[in-house]
Amino acid sequence: MLVTNLSGGLMRKAFLKCRLLFVLLSLGSAQTDNAWAATITVDTTADIVATDAACSLREAVNNVNAMADTTGGDCVAATGGDIISLPAGRYTLTGATGDDANLSGDLDISNAVTIKGAGAAKTIINGNGAVTADGVIQVQTAVGLTVDRIMITGGQASGQNCPYNKNPDCFGGGIYSQGAVTVTKSTISGNAATTAGGGMTVFKGLLTVTNSTISGNASGDGGGIAGLGPTAIRNSTFSGNEAGRGGACILKML
Numbered sequence: 001m002l003v004t005n006l007s008g009g010l011m012r013k014a015f016l017k018c019r020l021l022f023v024l025l026s027l028g029s030a031q032t033d034n035a036w037a038a039t040i041t042v043d044t045t046a047d048i049v050a051t052d053a054a055c056s057l058r059e060a061v062n063n064v065n066a067m068a069d070t071t072g073g074d075c076v077a078a079t080g081g082d083i084i085s086l087p088a089g090r091y092t093l094t095g096a097t098g099d100d101a102n103l104s105g106d107l108d109i110s111n112a113v114t115i116k117g118a119g120a121a122k123t124i125i126n127g128n129g130a131v132t133a134d135g136v137i138q139v140q141t142a143v144g145l146t147v148d149r150i151m152i153t154g155g156q157a158s159g160q161n162c163p164y165n166k167n168p169d170c171f172g173g174g175i176y177s178q179g180a181v182t183v184t185k186s187t188i189s190g191n192a193a194t195t196a197g198g199g200m201t202v203f204k205g206l207l208t209v210t211n212s213t214i215s216g217n218a219s220g221d222g223g224g225i226a227g228l229g230p231t232a233i234r235n236s237t238f239s240g241n242e243a244g245r246g247g248a249c250i251l252k253m254l
């Protein structure tokens, strides 16, 4: 069964695995259009916030959140609905979990953004969860997130008092979102979450996955994806995702 509800999933005690190829219709895009949107090009893989003539991924996200420049000119100022351009490289997150102001650990995003890489095998965002005990990308407002041509890996959403409270740090090892999420030509692999959504948890808004791979993620429920909103998947591969309770590939939470 591809999709199961939470109560049904909880009754299934068997350790579940999945390997499936999805070919379903897409329902559209979550992208927000802004004729004045900026492209913020990251030029260092270091996870550093400092006025140092280099634009880090975390600094680019800070600009997106502020819709301004917070970097003393290191990064282009954001204007809304912006694009973060990530050249080939491995962007390893540092610091600890526990803040939602994009200070350390996961990338906390609060305005619409597209994060665009050079290819899922070339541009890698590593959540470094073994050190951060945190996911990779966390969106706690109803804004659109698009990831394009990127690998998201290494997130471990293992917050306090999991698994049955609503602590966002227990959901969505790769991506946690309260808004629409669009994943294209990307790989969400090797992430984990204690409660649900090893690869992704999308609570609200449309989740669209196109030409992407969701593999090797693990969680209590919804090893690949856990979601509450509509989900459209096209030409994408799910493999090796695991759930201890229900929804090894996708858990549709009701």
Ligand SMILES: [Ca+2]
Binding pocket: 048, 049, 050, 051, 052, 053, 054, 055, 056, 059, 071, 074
């Ligand atoms: Ca800088």
Ligand SMILES: [Ca+2]
Binding pocket: 098, 099, 100, 101, 106, 107, 108, 138
């Ligand atoms: Ca956070």
